[in-house]
Amino acid sequence: MKPLNNKPKQHHNELLSASKLILAGLLLLLGLSLPAQHVTSNSCTENCHKRTVKKDILHGPTATDCTICHEPNGKAHPVEDVSAFTFFAEGAELCYSCHTEIAEQFSLKYVHKPAKNGECSECHEVHSSNDPKLVFTQAPDLCFFCHSDFDDNRATATSVHTASYTGEACLQCHSPHASTQRRLLVGNNRELCLSCHNKIIKKEDGALLANIEKHLSESTHEHRALGKTCTGCHSPHISELELLLKEAFTLGNYVEGIEDNFALCFQCHDTDLLNVETTTIGTEFRQGDRNLHYVHVNKVKGRNCTNCHDVHAANNSKLIAETVKFGRWDMPLNYIENDNGGTCATGCHKEQHYARE
Structure with a gap:
């Protein structure tokens, strides 16, 4: 027997396949479609939804299986x-x-409002992004979509916390979702600050910020205002004042002795320190009832608090410093405390003593 000729059958199959392709094309042209369950992820992104995958980083389901969500x-x-x-x-x-x-x-106790309200898309793209974590853009600009005041006020601020606007910016201190700490902080306020201020930091203007962690660890007395937080005195973002201070405090060795120049200190301390010439309760720095703070400060050329006190920590009670900056000179105070007062012999005068009784 002669072998069967398969060419007519092959030709028929080819015509059938071509007809199916033509029919599919006509269906699309006419706006007709196949049931959605026959649509694959590849067909979604390759045919119609190319824009969903045009960015560099793809959401996992977008890259593999759209029906994970849809x-x-x-x-x-x-x-x-x-x-x-x-x-x-x-x-x-x-x-x-x-x-x-x-x-x-x-x-957790504190939850970021968009996350709590289920508004993930306020921060994240759902299909693809040019930034990690599928965010619309990197922090801090991402955060500024809602917290615009931090960006708007930065241009006119006297001092700006560099950490808030560089590197991971806001996310260096704040969790984007939830935290056990107020303000969504990623850790205890004080410990968070000291995680950066554990070294000498050179500012953009060349000024140096001290290693505060080292200073605190080497001191026997610490300013109680520190407590668990540094933000009692310092703004964590921007300030209209130098050194991110929250209230006025005039820098330098001499300052006019008025309350406005010490507003930061008087958030906690009694204004009698400055204003009352005699007292037995307003201060322990007195000769009998003569207020020696008043003597030193309440004048046109008053002595600044930092001429005697270290604002963070010291090895003397009352935060009396061992030396203070006077221009290029580290001026010694030579302070010695006793039960009834103390003595000091600074570069300003020979040894002086005071006694409360």
């Missing part, structure tokens, strides 16, 4: 004004069905 409901797709897909869950619950570690954080 569930076909049996309707044809694409058809104008017809939704062929529904979400497995509403709002943030859809995100948390995978990102369980974020959802677990919501048991």
